[in-house]
Amino acid sequence: MRIAYLVPGPLSRGPLGPAELDRRQAFLAEHAFPGTAVEVRETDAGPASIESSVEEHLAVPGIIQTMPGLEAEGFDAVIIGCFGDPGLPAARELVDIPVIGPAQAGALMCVQLGERFGILTVVNEVVPSLRRLMRGYGLDALLADVRAVDVPVLELRDRREEVLATLTAEGQRAAAAGADALVLGCMTMGFLDVAAELTDRLGVPVVNPVLAALKAAESAAALGVAQSKTAYPPPRKGEAAARPV
Amino acid sequence: MRIAYLVPGPLSRGPLGPAELDRRQAFLAEHAFPGTAVEVRETDAGPASIESSVEEHLAVPGIIQTMPGLEAEGFDAVIIGCFGDPGLPAARELVDIPVIGPAQAGALMCVQLGERFGILTVVNEVVPSLRRLMRGYGLDALLADVRAVDVPVLELRDRREEVLATLTAEGQRAAAAGADALVLGCMTMGFLDVAAELTDRLGVPVVNPVLAALKAAESAAALGVAQSKTAYPPPRKGEAAARPV
């Protein structure tokens, strides 16, 4: 089975360089089921990081452009590599292989673990946006809290210990607000690999969205199901639709 | 008061040419309150028409790029000229003047007119997408039905009589399903100017989303309110965010 993990922006041209793509691929490979090959890809164009609806939307054309090629290459599933699930319905319309959004996959895993769940994300600015996303998924009544550590995505890795401490404090607040399962609301946060440590500290399960998405992708591909074409119909104008005039 | 109506694509370069922009501006001007100047603008890049989530998303970068300039020009409000409300949260993050989505404005007007409402749109492909949009707005339980005439946007004008007949038939089905107010789910359909005729034929109010959006824009501007900056915070990275690397 081959899974594509699509970074929605030219990460390799950012401060972390191509090594970061390799590091992420290694992390995914380490956690994939035997027999699953995960390849990390990036889109040609997109913002350096995604911390607003603006950046989310600017990441989508690159995703759209990349989707048909990934299907043609023979991937069995694609993960959109951003917790905002940017362009998820569009990506699902374009291909017949399952497309996974980490926010949806992470939230649905939480739903199996607790009575209500919470999200711990990066910057305060994305909190309302994540609430809207969950409402759109029909999960509003199961969402107890969304909280942020207020550290920019690009500083997460350098400030790991501080982030872990803040995640602990914010996680305790989310638990007090009724969340008995949590998902980290940012993929870079997911690649920090702190979910297990947080689970220990908080006493409630903390889901790594990178891995929730990976497992959802492997699961859908294993079942041979993909998004419904009545819910995500292919654009009537076909490929041409992908080309703005 | 100056309202910008932003067509999310280069309509003037399409088959209808620049005259269509003028025709739309004239229609809006005719229905604006005295003292309101409406200017129809178009983005530089975008699909020829929007009939899928793919096309919706491809229209957004052009919208994002255009928003700050519209605010700088002194407009008092902006209408996103597509019933899918493409990029609405992103556009709202970027400016301090109210940004109106016709689907949201049209649905909310329906909510004041009936117990539950319905949407009559263009092609079948956008039906699930409009259902998702309404769920995201928290209006799921008030939505009785979404139905389509299944005529492509670009053919609507030439097939006006056929479209009107089909709208009547689909509107009756929506009413039978519990919708006692309807909104037309496409801006080109709105510019056909058939809402009054349909209201007569169907016996339930039919809202023109072009005018619902215009009135929502005029209303918000008149009250001096705009989207909350706690719900739609400006991107932390500022202008730069609008520039994909």
Added chain:
Amino acid sequence: MRIAYLVPGPLSRGPLGPAELDRRQAFLAEHAFPGTAVEVRETDAGPASIESSVEEHLAVPGIIQTMPGLEAEGFDAVIIGCFGDPGLPAARELVDIPVIGPAQAGALMCVQLGERFGILTVVNEVVPSLRRLMRGYGLDALLADVRAVDVPVLELRDRREEVLATLTAEGQRAAAAGADALVLGCMTMGFLDVAAELTDRLGVPVVNPVLAALKAAESAAALGVAQSKTAYPPPRKGEAAARPV
């Protein structure tokens, strides 16, 4: 366009006298779109102020009695001048012109401005009643908080500075509870004209329900739509229904 603003009680015979009607009409006129004539009317009978469900209901017969005459006079829309929207369904049944409830109009404007909204009202006693009202409108899940300044309606004007300070404090509490747009939950509060000042102080948009209702009335009339007669059917027994035996 002619809009009637109907005060549900004999305000002119109260402590503020007929001058208060003129003052309110002037405020409305000042904020109406050019070409809109607003006339403030009052019903013959009703409580001195409305601060309970009891008083709300006692205001309704006067509203019912007045509605047909307003339509006959040629008004294009009617605003029920109380934030409890007293008798709104009944008034809508009686006429073919749009009837606007300020609570519904104000809440729906908030829905366009934020992710969830709050209400700041007069006395504590109306808080549960406003929650019930919003549930009936299907907006329960979008309502973050309802708070009161606990100043009686008739004292609002004399205690303006105190009210403004308390509104600020309660508004901050509502924002902390998740409301990122607020509506003032009382028409007398609306005529205090403090929404802009509060918007500045709180950093979230504060909607004046007087103006939200005015704009909703102007908007519906401009579109030529009114409440659905399938949702608000005329009483079968006709006029006679309005005459208790």
Added chain:
Amino acid sequence: MRIAYLVPGPLSRGPLGPAELDRRQAFLAEHAFPGTAVEVRETDAGPASIESSVEEHLAVPGIIQTMPGLEAEGFDAVIIGCFGDPGLPAARELVDIPVIGPAQAGALMCVQLGERFGILTVVNEVVPSLRRLMRGYGLDALLADVRAVDVPVLELRDRREEVLATLTAEGQRAAAAGADALVLGCMTMGFLDVAAELTDRLGVPVVNPVLAALKAAESAAALGVAQSKTAYPPPRKGEAAARPV
């Protein structure tokens, strides 16, 4: 225990005369628990029958006027004798004894009997109004259908067999729409005493709202609980509130 059943209008001055009050009292007495005395009262003013929101609201001042006296007389609970639950919140504010609305009581009994429920009412005009009522009670998602026999209240008794046949047909439609328990949506329908017969014919339980309300009143009084004064606070202006200026 003494229960007042308050007819919201001068029924005794209608076509059925005072005998109808006696007939209703006898029916209630027959179904009351031993030791419960039910007295049927009527208000001084109100519409001849209630088949619209207009009439519902016109019935309320009479109810409000009567409530304090019923409490002073020593009744242990009051039933509002109309399925629209007219003025229920107002009546609850005015007294410390439990006030029961038959629609709420009947719906809640249905909720214990099935997965979703339906309402079978008199005229088509009240269908949307009953839907709004149920939404206000938070029971929207449990309501499968509302259907009407389309026979005016005052003709129900004379057309009993026809009504029973129509109720059977409409009940089958409601069951097909997912209702597995039904409540009759009109008190005069309740006094026709057809619920048991309909239960047999339809194979789903049919609740008589007259009796559901009676049992709810006896139950609340037996428990010594009444509506919460934080949810239904007494009007601050006290008795005076009941006197329109």
Added chain:
Amino acid sequence: MRIAYLVPGPLSRGPLGPAELDRRQAFLAEHAFPGTAVEVRETDAGPASIESSVEEHLAVPGIIQTMPGLEAEGFDAVIIGCFGDPGLPAARELVDIPVIGPAQAGALMCVQLGERFGILTVVNEVVPSLRRLMRGYGLDALLADVRAVDVPVLELRDRREEVLATLTAEGQRAAAAGADALVLGCMTMGFLDVAAELTDRLGVPVVNPVLAALKAAESAAALGVAQSKTAYPPPRKGEAAARPV
């Protein structure tokens, strides 16, 4: 009328002995309507007390085994004597007489008393379970809070004063969280007979679930209605189903 109150476990073989059954029967008899005979029964097998989903489920086979016999004995209704409503759907499938769950009955009585309600229960462990139960009943949006005194069921009686003090404190917290009616979430707590005292202390009505269930049972039996056989169909394999192979 004969009502069976079924204790889901061999209470008489517990520390309180057979006297506790008599005491409970006396309490029920004291609060039953004249003419109602209540008999307390116990199942042959079940946990000593129910403070987890595990114990709840272990109590169900005994309930299932007992139901047909109770119907055969001629009881008119059965109350499941545990606030977790263990096995309620199963019990309802097995008989044609109404089966009442105290949690459902208590919550529905609260719904008539306030705008939102709360539950005060025994141990912290059952809080999430009660939230799930209320969600399953469709009452999620009306539930403001669930709180526990954290005293084991079997110690409730000996620590009555302490329990009352804690219930007062937790009840105040629930009221502050928006509950304006409360139900005690444990039957042993109900038999402590503290609801009236708590109602006085808290200023909001506190419902005794023992009595709410008793009244619901008497009410359903009086109306001659029972659970819908379309919602709770009898097991196709009949009696045999009750016998595990």
Added chain:
Amino acid sequence: MRIAYLVPGPLSRGPLGPAELDRRQAFLAEHAFPGTAVEVRETDAGPASIESSVEEHLAVPGIIQTMPGLEAEGFDAVIIGCFGDPGLPAARELVDIPVIGPAQAGALMCVQLGERFGILTVVNEVVPSLRRLMRGYGLDALLADVRAVDVPVLELRDRREEVLATLTAEGQRAAAAGADALVLGCMTMGFLDVAAELTDRLGVPVVNPVLAALKAAESAAALGVAQSKTAYPPPRKGEAAARPV
């Protein structure tokens, strides 16, 4: 990784004999990820098949009894082998390894595939029970339809072709009712291995609940997360709770 698939009843002593356990284990092994060992176990006592809430509940004590042993044996996750998810909360309280309910897992997979989903199950009797289950999971608003083939579980295998034809017809009805993804609502149906064929016939994805549960179990175990102990706390009385007195 070792996954236990727990059949809630002594399947090996039924008409299909021990071979059926082997057949199921082979099917699971065939679809497991490399490195996952699935072992099919059965409980000592339980009904021959589960087609009612009665049988569901009778299956639970066996499940409860078996859970601690499965954890002690070193399994990494347990699947409850029945689509009614019998005893799921109880099982989750008892162990620290993830426990998966196929109905929940199957529904959540559907949620990722479509806008709304449907369930195709065995006998009509379980339809209301599955609706209640989904409401309890907070998925009510996403559930479009539940339909049954009305073939008893034990006859499914012998009537495979007939079942497939009926599933196709019922699936079309569910799709017409708005379901754009479907899950088979019975594990024996899952082991018929018809999901792929149905997906082809219906044009919407059909999820096999056996495999959805398997993948959910493998996923949770791979992430190292299990049900939250704040949502599913261990019974306070410990092991003893599992022993009815």
